[in-house]
Amino acid sequence: MPDQAPKGLTRLAFGGDYNPEQWPESVWREDVRLMRDAGVTMVSVGIFSWALLEPAPGTHDFGWLDRLLDLLHEHGVRADLGTPTVAPPAWFYREHPDALPVTAEGARYEFGSRGAICHSHPAYRAAAADITTRLAARYADHPALALWHVHNEYGVPVSACYCDTCAAHFRRWLETTYETVEAVNEAWGTAFWGQRYADFAQINPPRVTPTVGNPAQALDYRRFADATMRENFVRERDILHRLAPGIPVTTNFMTALSQCDSIDYWAWGREVDLVSNDHYLITDGRRTHVNLAMAADLTRSVAGGAPWLLMEHAAGGVNWQPRNPAKAPGEMARNSLGHVARGSEGAMFFQWRQSRRGAEKFHSAMLPHAGTDSRLWREVVRLGSDIDALSELRGTRTVADxxxxxxxxxxxxxxxxxxxxxxxxxxxxxxxxxxxxxxxxxxxxxxxxxxxxxxxxxxxxxxxxxxxxxxxxxxxxxxxxxxxxxxxxxxxxxxxxxxxxxxxxxxxxxxxxxxxxxxxxxxxxxxxxxxxxxxxxxxxxxxxxxxxxxxxxxxxxxxxxxxxxxxxxxxxxxxxxxxxxxxxxxxxxxxxxxxxxxxxxxxGVEPRPELPRDVEVVTRAGESGTYLFAINHTGDEAKVPLAGSGGELLTGERVAGRLGVPAGAVRVVRLDED
Incomplete structure (x- = not known):
C-alpha cells in the first residue's frame, strides 16, 4: 500500500485544477511563473482530457501532457494526475450509444456534459481500464507525479442507470448478495402486493411504476449503484498500484451532505490511499462556515481520523446556484484554513485559471478574469504564504470532543x-x-x-x-x-x-x-x-x-x-x-x-462560555507539537484563552494566556511544551 501523503510533497498542498488544454501553450509558462508567485505546490491535471489523449479509437497523443508535466517539474510544482474516465470522448458514445445512462423513466441522456456514464457497460469498463493502463505505464516514473486522481466526483451528476445492461448486472449482484431468489423475496417482503419473484430473471431495476414501488428493492438498487461505481474505481486503482507502485491513489469525494447523497463514503474511505474532498459553500443565507466545518469533520472521519486533502473549493463565488455571491475579504482564507484546522493537508481549488468558455466560465478561480491586479489574486498570494507557514503541522491529527x-x-x-x-x-x-x-x-x-x-x-x-x-x-x-x-x-x-x-x-x-x-x-x-x-x-x-x-x-x-x-x-x-x-x-x-x-x-464535557459565538477553536496534535487554530467569523476582535503560551505561526508573534484574533482573521498557535 503506498504512503498516504502525495509523493515528493514536503509542504502542505496548495493549488488547484489546472486545465491548460483550454489555453494555447504560450500561456503555460506564464501560468507556472504565476504559480511560483502564489506559492503553488501541486496542481491537478488531465481530469477531463480523454478526448485529447485519445482523439480517435486507439490513436493516442501524449505529447502535450509530456510537455506539461515536464514544465511543472521544471518549476517545482507537483502533479495530481487524473485518469479522465469521467468524460469519455464523443467517438466512444458514437460507437457505444447504449453506454449513455438511462433514467428510471426510461429516457436516455445525451452526450455533451460530464459524468454521463453507465457504470455497468462493458465497453466503458474496458476503455477506462485501457486509458488508465496507458497513463500509468507512461508516467509512473515521471518526477512531477505526486498523486493519482481517479475519475472525478463519483455519483455527480449521475449515480444510477436503469438500462437493460444495468438490469442484468443488478440480477448478478443480487445473486451474489442473496444467493437465492427466495432470500430476495424474504428481504424485500414481496408477499406484499403480490410482488413475489420465481426467478432472478424476473427482476428489473426499480423503474417507474403506477404507484409507489417496493422500498427494499429501491434501497438495494442504491447499494448496487454505489457498489458498481466503487467496483470501477477499484479496477482503475489496482492498475495504478500495479504499474506505478509507491504513488498514492485518490478520488475526490463530496462528503457535504447537501452535495452528494448517492455514495457510501464509509465504504469508499477504505478503498482510497488518501481521502480527498471537494467542498462548495451553499450560500442560501445560513451560516456557511458551520456547514464547512461539518463537511471537514465528516471527511476526516471517513479517513479514520488520518490527514486528508481538500481537493477542491472555490476562491470566490461559484456559478451553479440560483445566486452566486462573491466571498467577502478574508473569507477565502477562513474557508481554507478551516479545512486545515479539521485535518486537511492543504487547500486546493477549482480551478487555477478562470475559463473563458464552457459551463463554468463564471465560476471563480485562483487566477480570475480580472488578472493579477485584483483583490482575489492578492488574497490567493497571501493565502499561499500562510499555507506554507503551516507546513510543520503536516501529519498531525485533529482532536475531537x-x-x-x-x-x-x-x-x-x-x-x-x-x-x-x-x-x-x-x-x-x-x-x-x-x-x-x-x-x-x-x-x-x-x-x-x-x-x-x-x-x-x-x-x-x-x-x-x-x-x-x-x-x-x-x-x-x-x-x-x-x-x-x-x-x-x-x-x-x-x-x-x-x-x-x-x-x-x-x-x-x-x-x-x-x-x-x-x-x-x-x-x-x-x-x-x-x-x-x-x-x-x-x-x-x-x-x-x-x-x-x-x-x-x-x-x-x-x-x-x-x-x-x-x-x-x-x-x-x-x-x-x-x-x-x-x-x-x-x-x-x-x-x-x-x-x-x-x-x-x-x-463530563465542560462548557466553554468564554468563547464567542462563531469563533472556532480547533486543535491539531502530533509528533511535531500541538497547534491551536482560532478562526474568527465575526466582525469584532475575539479574545481566545490559551492554556499556556506559544508562537503564532502566521504573524510570528509570541502569545501567552490569551490570543487576540482580529475580526474575520485566523490565528494558529504552536503551543509550548510543558
Whole structure:
C-alpha cells in the first residue's frame, strides 16, 4: 500500500485544477511563473482530457501532457494526475450509444456534459481500464507525479442507470448478495402486493411504476449503484498500484451532505490511499462556515481520523446556484484554513485559471478574469504564504470532543417514499444537531453506528431510521460502559432491509432508551407543539411528536399540548454506567442546546462560555507539537484563552494566556511544551 501523503510533497498542498488544454501553450509558462508567485505546490491535471489523449479509437497523443508535466517539474510544482474516465470522448458514445445512462423513466441522456456514464457497460469498463493502463505505464516514473486522481466526483451528476445492461448486472449482484431468489423475496417482503419473484430473471431495476414501488428493492438498487461505481474505481486503482507502485491513489469525494447523497463514503474511505474532498459553500443565507466545518469533520472521519486533502473549493463565488455571491475579504482564507484546522493537508481549488468558455466560465478561480491586479489574486498570494507557514503541522491529527453517528444506508432508506412525514429530513436533523454542538465549541468526529465509540464521552444520533441489531448492541454497550447518548426521533425503526423491527417502536433502540413509542404523531405544515421542562422552561417543536411510554426512562420534558399533551417529550435513561437521552420532537439548534447542555453535564464535557459565538477553536496534535487554530467569523476582535503560551505561526508573534484574533482573521498557535 503506498504512503498516504502525495509523493515528493514536503509542504502542505496548495493549488488547484489546472486545465491548460483550454489555453494555447504560450500561456503555460506564464501560468507556472504565476504559480511560483502564489506559492503553488501541486496542481491537478488531465481530469477531463480523454478526448485529447485519445482523439480517435486507439490513436493516442501524449505529447502535450509530456510537455506539461515536464514544465511543472521544471518549476517545482507537483502533479495530481487524473485518469479522465469521467468524460469519455464523443467517438466512444458514437460507437457505444447504449453506454449513455438511462433514467428510471426510461429516457436516455445525451452526450455533451460530464459524468454521463453507465457504470455497468462493458465497453466503458474496458476503455477506462485501457486509458488508465496507458497513463500509468507512461508516467509512473515521471518526477512531477505526486498523486493519482481517479475519475472525478463519483455519483455527480449521475449515480444510477436503469438500462437493460444495468438490469442484468443488478440480477448478478443480487445473486451474489442473496444467493437465492427466495432470500430476495424474504428481504424485500414481496408477499406484499403480490410482488413475489420465481426467478432472478424476473427482476428489473426499480423503474417507474403506477404507484409507489417496493422500498427494499429501491434501497438495494442504491447499494448496487454505489457498489458498481466503487467496483470501477477499484479496477482503475489496482492498475495504478500495479504499474506505478509507491504513488498514492485518490478520488475526490463530496462528503457535504447537501452535495452528494448517492455514495457510501464509509465504504469508499477504505478503498482510497488518501481521502480527498471537494467542498462548495451553499450560500442560501445560513451560516456557511458551520456547514464547512461539518463537511471537514465528516471527511476526516471517513479517513479514520488520518490527514486528508481538500481537493477542491472555490476562491470566490461559484456559478451553479440560483445566486452566486462573491466571498467577502478574508473569507477565502477562513474557508481554507478551516479545512486545515479539521485535518486537511492543504487547500486546493477549482480551478487555477478562470475559463473563458464552457459551463463554468463564471465560476471563480485562483487566477480570475480580472488578472493579477485584483483583490482575489492578492488574497490567493497571501493565502499561499500562510499555507506554507503551516507546513510543520503536516501529519498531525485533529482532536475531537464528541461523536455524531451517520449512516448513508439509513439516509437512503429514510428518503424513500411514503414515510410518516415528508417534512422530516435526516440531513436537516444532522445539520441542526451539528450546529448545536458547534455553538458549544465542540469538535465532532462522525462515526458509523457499528464503530467503536468507547473513546467519546458524548455520542449524538440525529437521524438513524435504519439500525441493525449490531448497532443496537453497540449503542447499549457504549452506554453501559459509561457513555452519554443523545438520540433524535424516528431512529431505530427498521432493519437493513427496511423491515420494521418486531415489537413497538423504536425497535432496535428500545432497550438502550428505556421506552417504547406507541404512535407517531407528525405535525401538519406550520403546526407547532410546546414542551415544558422541570423548571417551567418552555421550548417549541415542529414537524414531529410521539406518544412515548417510559420503560425505565425518566421524563425530563413533557408535551404541553397536542395529541401527546401530558406525555414525555424528552427522556433520560440511566443504564449501567451511562445515560441515554431521547428527543421526540424537532427542536431548532438553539433549543437543542438546552438538551445538549444537560447531556454534556452527564458526559463530563465542560462548557466553554468564554468563547464567542462563531469563533472556532480547533486543535491539531502530533509528533511535531500541538497547534491551536482560532478562526474568527465575526466582525469584532475575539479574545481566545490559551492554556499556556506559544508562537503564532502566521504573524510570528509570541502569545501567552490569551490570543487576540482580529475580526474575520485566523490565528494558529504552536503551543509550548510543558
Amino acid at each position: 464528541a461523536a455524531m453517528l451517520w449512516d448513508w444506508h439509513s439516509w437512503w432508506a429514510q428518503t424513500l417514499e411514503w414515510r410518516p412525514s415528508e417534512d422530516h429530513d435526516a440531513r436537516e436533523r444532522a445539520d441542526s444537531f451539528y450546529e448545536a454542538l458547534y455553538d458549544r465549541h465542540l469538535t465532532v468526529d462522525f462515526a458509523h453506528p457499528e464503530a467503536d465509540l468507547s473513546s467519546y464521552p458524548l455520542v449524538v444520533v440525529p437521524a438513524l431510521y435504519l439500525a441493525t441489531e449490531a448497532t443496537a448492541r453497540n449503542l447499549r454497550a457504549y452506554v453501559e460502559g459509561g457513555g452519554t447518548l443523545v438520540v433524535s426521533y424516528f431512529s431505530g425503526i427498521v432493519d437493513q432491509h427496511d423491515a420494521v423491527h418486531p415489537g413497538p417502536y423504536p425497535g432496535a433502540l428500545r432497550d438502550v432508551l428505556g421506552l417504547t413509542v406507541e404512535e407517531f404523531s407528525p405535525l401538519l405544515q406550520g403546526q407547532r407543539t410546546r414542551i415544558t421542562g422541570p423548571d417551567g422552561a418552555e421550548l417549541s417543536g415542529d414537524v414531529w411528536s410521539e406518544i412515548v411510554v417510559p420503560r425505565g426512562a425518566e421524563t425530563v420534558w413533557t408535551y404541553a399540548d397536542g395529541l401527546a399533551a401530558g406525555q414525555p417529550a424528552v427522556t433520560r435513561h440511566r443504564l449501567g454506567g451511562g445515560t441515554a437521552w431521547y428527543v421526540s420532537t424537532r427542536l431548532t439548534a438553539r433549543d437543542l442546546d438546552v438538551i445538549l447542555a444537560a447531556a454534556c453535564a452527564d458526559a
